Amino acid sequence: xxxxxxxxxxxxxxxxxxxxxRIVSLAEEKESTGIVxxxxxxxxxxxxxxxxxxxxxxxxxxxxxxxxxxTTLEKSMVLIVDDCMILRSMRKEVHSIARKHRLGYxxxxxxxxxxxxxxxxxxxxxxxxxxxxxxxxxxxxxxxKDSNVxxxxx
Numbered sequence: 001x002x003x004x005x006x007x008x009x010x011x012x013x014x015x016x017x018x019x020x021x022r023i024v025s026l027a028e029e030k031e032s033t034g035i036v037x038x039x040x041x042x043x044x045x046x047x048x049x050x051x052x053x054x055x056x057x058x059x060x061x062x063x064x065x066x067x068x069x070x071t072t073l074e075k076s077m078v079l080i081v082d083d084c085m086i087l088r089s090m091r092k093e094v095h096s097i098a099r100k101h102r103l104g105y106x107x108x109x110x111x112x113x114x115x116x117x118x119x120x121x122x123x124x125x126x127x128x129x130x131x132x133x134x135x136x137x138x139x140x141x142x143x144x145k146d147s148n149v150x151x152x153x154x
Contacts, residue, residue, distance in 0.1 A: 003070060003077045005063070005098045009085045009143050010110030011136045012128040013120035017041055019110070020080045027078075035076045040066065042083035059083060060093055067101050086140040095149060107151040109143040 008016040020039045027037035042059055063081060070077055085091050091107065098105035114137045121127050143151045 002104060003067060003079060003101070004104030004106070005067075005094060006078055006080045007085060007091060007094050007105070007107045008080055008082045008110065009091065009107055010112065011084060011086070011114075011117050011140065012133050013117045013124065014110035014112040016082045016110050017043065019108075020082045023080065035078060036073075037078045037080065038066070039080045039082060056090065060097065063094060063097050067097065067103065071101070084136055084140075085143075086136050088141045088143075088146055091143065091146055091149075095146075105149070107143050107146065107149055109151055109153045111153050 008020060010016050020041065024037050024039050027033065027035060040059070040062055042055070045055070045058065045062075059081070063079070066079055081094055083090075085094070095105055097103075114134065117133055117137065118130055121130070121133055143149075144153060
């Protein structure tokens with residue numbers, strides 16, 4: 001059955017994880033839709049003492065594993081991939097997986113003012129350092145400009 005990769009993009013505390021969890025919860029409540037929604041969150045397996053490039057590779061491997069394990073199932077599936085994905089090259093790698101397996105693919109950009117992100121981030125149990133949030137904000141390459149990709153901005 002069809003699998004659709006949905007890439008959630010945005011700086012920390014922009015609402016990606018909260019929204020993904022809510023969508024998964026709603027899908028579970030409405031089993032009659034026949035669509036299974038799963039959430040792969042980078043923060044669930046990243047560890048501070050390890051190189052982020054290694055974890056980026058692990059994220060891609062996890063997406064590949066998910067696709068390979070679920071392509072033969074009878075239900076339609078959506079995999080929400082939740083990560084900052086600030087660089088176009090990062091997003092392109094996920095899009096390449098979708099193209100390789102002929103999957104649906106779209107991106108959701110959680111565009112939020114820096115000040116709002118910092119405010120929300122301060123309320124988190126595991127807050128990201130503010131200078132990191134600022135750096136991610138200033139480095140983020142506009143996802144709307146990604147070629148051959150549908151991007152929803154919220």
